[in-house]
Amino acid sequence: MTANTTHAAPRRRGGAHEAPEDATPPSRGRMYVILTGVMLAMLLAMLDNMIVNTALPRIVGDLGGLSHLSWVVTAYVLASTVATPIWGKLGDLYSRKGTFIASILVFLAGSVLSGAAHSMFELIAFRALQGLGGGGLMVGAMSIMGALVPPRERGRYQGLMAAVMPLAMIGGPLLGGFITDHLDWRWAFYVNIPVGILALAVVVLTLKLPKSTVKASIDYLGVAVLSVGITALVLLTTWGGTEYAWGSWQIIGLGVLAVVSLVAFVFVERRAKEPIMPLSLFRNRNFALASVLGFLVGFAMFGATTFLPQYQQMVQGDSATQSGLALIPLMLSSVIVGLIVGQVTTRTGRYRAFPIIGGAVMTIGMVALAQLTVDTTHTMASLLMIPLGLGMGFLMQTTMLITQNSVSVRDMGVASSAATFFRQIGGSIGVSLFGAIFSSRLTASLTDSVGSATAEKLTGGGARLSPALLDKLPDAIHHAYSAAIVDGVQTLFWWAVPITAIAFVVAWFIKEVPLRGGDAPKAPAIVKQREPADALVAAVD
Numbered sequence: 001m002t003a004n005t006t007h008a009a010p011r012r013r014g015g016a017h018e019a020p021e022d023a024t025p026p027s028r029g030r031m032y033v034i035l036t037g038v039m040l041a042m043l044l045a046m047l048d049n050m051i052v053n054t055a056l057p058r059i060v061g062d063l064g065g066l067s068h069l070s071w072v073v074t075a076y077v078l079a080s081t082v083a084t085p086i087w088g089k090l091g092d093l094y095s096r097k098g099t100f101i102a103s104i105l106v107f108l109a110g111s112v113l114s115g116a117a118h119s120m121f122e123l124i125a126f127r128a129l130q131g132l133g134g135g136g137l138m139v140g141a142m143s144i145m146g147a148l149v150p151p152r153e154r155g156r157y158q159g160l161m162a163a164v165m166p167l168a169m170i171g172g173p174l175l176g177g178f179i180t181d182h183l184d185w186r187w188a189f190y191v192n193i194p195v196g197i198l199a200l201a202v203v204v205l206t207l208k209l210p211k212s213t214v215k216a217s218i219d220y221l222g223v224a225v226l227s228v229g230i231t232a233l234v235l236l237t238t239w240g241g242t243e244y245a246w247g248s249w250q251i252i253g254l255g256v257l258a259v260v261s262l263v264a265f266v267f268v269e270r271r272a273k274e275p276i277m278p279l280s281l282f283r284n285r286n287f288a289l290a291s292v293l294g295f296l297v298g299f300a301m302f303g304a305t306t307f308l309p310q311y312q313q314m315v316q317g318d319s320a321t322q323s324g325l326a327l328i329p330l331m332l333s334s335v336i337v338g339l340i341v342g343q344v345t346t347r348t349g350r351y352r353a354f355p356i357i358g359g360a361v362m363t364i365g366m367v368a369l370a371q372l373t374v375d376t377t378h379t380m381a382s383l384l385m386i387p388l389g390l391g392m393g394f395l396m397q398t399t400m401l402i403t404q405n406s407v408s409v410r411d412m413g414v415a416s417s418a419a420t421f422f423r424q425i426g427g428s429i430g431v432s433l434f435g436a437i438f439s440s441r442l443t444a445s446l447t448d449s450v451g452s453a454t455a456e457k458l459t460g461g462g463a464r465l466s467p468a469l470l471d472k473l474p475d476a477i478h479h480a481y482s483a484a485i486v487d488g489v490q491t492l493f494w495w496a497v498p499i500t501a502i503a504f505v506v507a508w509f510i511k512e513v514p515l516r517g518g519d520a521p522k523a524p525a526i527v528k529q530r531e532p533a534d535a536l537v538a539a540v541d
Helices: 004-008 028-063 066-093 096-115 120-148 151-169 171-182 192-206 220-239 249-271 279-283 285-305 308-314 320-326 328-348 353-369 378-405 409-450 452-459 475-507 525-529 531-540
Strands: none
Touching: 028 066, 028 096, 028 120, 028 171, 028 192, 028 308, 066 096, 066 120, 066 220, 066 409, 096 120, 096 192, 120 409, 171 320, 220 249, 220 409, 249 279, 279 285, 279 409, 285 353, 285 378, 285 409, 285 475, 308 320, 308 475, 320 328, 320 378, 328 378, 353 378, 353 475, 378 409, 409 452, 409 475
8 A cells, every 4th residue: 555655646747737637617708719719720620631532533633643642641641640649748748839839830831832732742742741730730629628628518618619510521522622623722722821820810819728837858769669650550551462562571571660660669658758658548448448449430431431532523423512512411410410429428427328329320331331333323322421420420529538538637638649649540541551452443443344554544653534534535444444433432331341340349348437527417325435435546546
């Protein structure tokens, strides 16, 4: 007992000034003002992903490189994933407001350069820079909200988030389509500038958070080792079976590098004074399970849905704007369910059933989308998207809530970054792996239909096949290309089915832990009798 009592004293994390667990949150009116500024920056990151996805077919038609299409997304997600824990830790150690503003500035710089890109290589490189800032936008918004609002009370402010999500998830594809059809795909990046400037102004003027005045060390070695491991893993899933054979020395070497780097990361974190991702957090069952769940959901969701606009524009003949409209059932169903889940969680304090339902419904949604064919009508395609959107609504905010409720306020930034990190690394690997699968199936199907020479012209690194050019091809080649796109898309969704099924199983092991804050339901008498013992255990731990 004596040995353990040393843990009773509050920890000092690099001397940072931390809000106590029972700190009184700001008034509701002030909270809405603060969160409006934070959500504007979050809107920036959400809008970018939605706008760019819709513009991808036109970007490929202009810059070429269909085989590198997934890298426009992967470069952003990979850089964002690597940067996420760094931004979270910097926010915990120094200033959440300062790091949040810095991430907005980096994001805007990447946006300007991406819009000015003149080759696929340049675009991919500048998207990586944009992703470095994007990682800070999401984790900054989540950690600031987590620090200001107790988990039990968070549903009260879901309305504000629910106002942001429709703008991004529904307005994003529509705006991206309109820009692509009537302006130029480059404005899909330039549009971030006015939104970013507005976000900066509101955040600077309204967000008031305490600053840490004590210097602390940064786990640079941990950052470097983690970056190497993640990059090797993404390159392995991207190049395996496409650029290089799975048994080639390049792929085997990347696999070895990934394993060695990630194992080394564990050893580095155990000895680091201020670990970028404290391993002690994973001793919490719900935190560990929510991290796994976030990884699986990100893997399936981002990996599979990135290629839906390709199907809509290249197979169904939609314009970029129509493609954005076609995604409304998917996004709207997710937003509505997410709003309902937030309100129910606030009123009841219960949440365990939501990730279970979400895993099951997402699995059904993946099976449904695997039924897409060349002849699927627009109405049927929209209906097939709804189950996936419903599943996303049950899972997206719930996994973050579980993560934040599993840690103390002083670790809110690093916990939020960990949740975002695992979702993004899942998305990064999913996009790269599914991109490799899609490209492989597309090429194989075309080779069987029109021969290897024609297939190479249509899908090779310099191919510039846009929806408009596709319509000018002979009917036989047009039909073969559409069938190949469908073959690739169907394969993606079938691959996603076991991933979401595993997520469904993992969700069953999450425990219903009372949410901090708010007026919790009165405990049964037998629980009250155990309160002194529980308090003693908490003090000792």
